[in-house]
């Protein structure tokens with residue numbers, strides 16, 4: 352089963368819901384960045400949240416999630432969009448701690464409990480929305496819950512989970528976001544809370560093979576859910592040799608001459624996907640020609 356995300360409504364539209372299986376997507380991030388388990392969980396949870404927030408957008412809209420805590424993983428940056436694409440990196444990928452008192456990866460310790468969660472939505476036509484909240488937990492899901500409550504005034508329940516194999520590859524990853532629309536009645540809220548309190552962690556559900564639809568059925572009750580659509584999600588980076596070439600051109604002739612004389616070429620490397628691009632002296636000279644054209 353490959354990764355996908357579902358959008359749904361429940362309780363006659365008074366609840367909106369998202370759920371995703373992201374095992375392969377987080378696995379690709381782990382492989383590209385060589386993250387160790389605790390860092391994999393921090394990045395994987397954040398990527399899963401970013402994908403579901405991307406599903407709240409339309410068309411060409413994009414979202415950037417920045418988590419800047421005082422823990423050892425350092426800042427994490429994740430980009431996603433309405434097409435189910437995500438890319439991201441953590442500043443220090445080789446971070447791992449012993450499991451916490453609940454027997455889970457100690458994401459809080461890796462991320463830190465002080466700092467900020469920043470969301471930037473690029474809604475096209477130079478229309479940006481920025482929201483920022485302090486980190487309240489460091490476990491990521493609670494931080495997104497707090498963000499939705501404070502910055503978007505939407506009461507939400509967020510679940511995010513990543514399980515790691517002994518060889519550091521990703522065993523299971525996924526998550527959900529449940530949001531209460533204005534006027535959700537108390538009975539509905541009580542019922543959802545009851546289900547959530549009895550439920551296994553979302554990473555366990557994914558490991559057991561539950562689909563995103565089935566995860567929402569667990570939380571909301573099958574009879575209450577109306578699935579709207581489902582779409583594939585994956586790790587994708589839009590970097591290219593040409594894009595980095597354009598960035599080199601903006602450095603100007605003097606800088607490029609130095610690259611030619613001192614380094615006999617240039618190498619660009621993408622933080623998001625770790626791809627490397629080489630530029631020969633001839634290519635760098637053609638950039639100078641372009642500047643002077």
Ligand SMILES: [Zn+2]
Nearest residue numbers: 588590621624
């Ligand atoms: Zn890239």
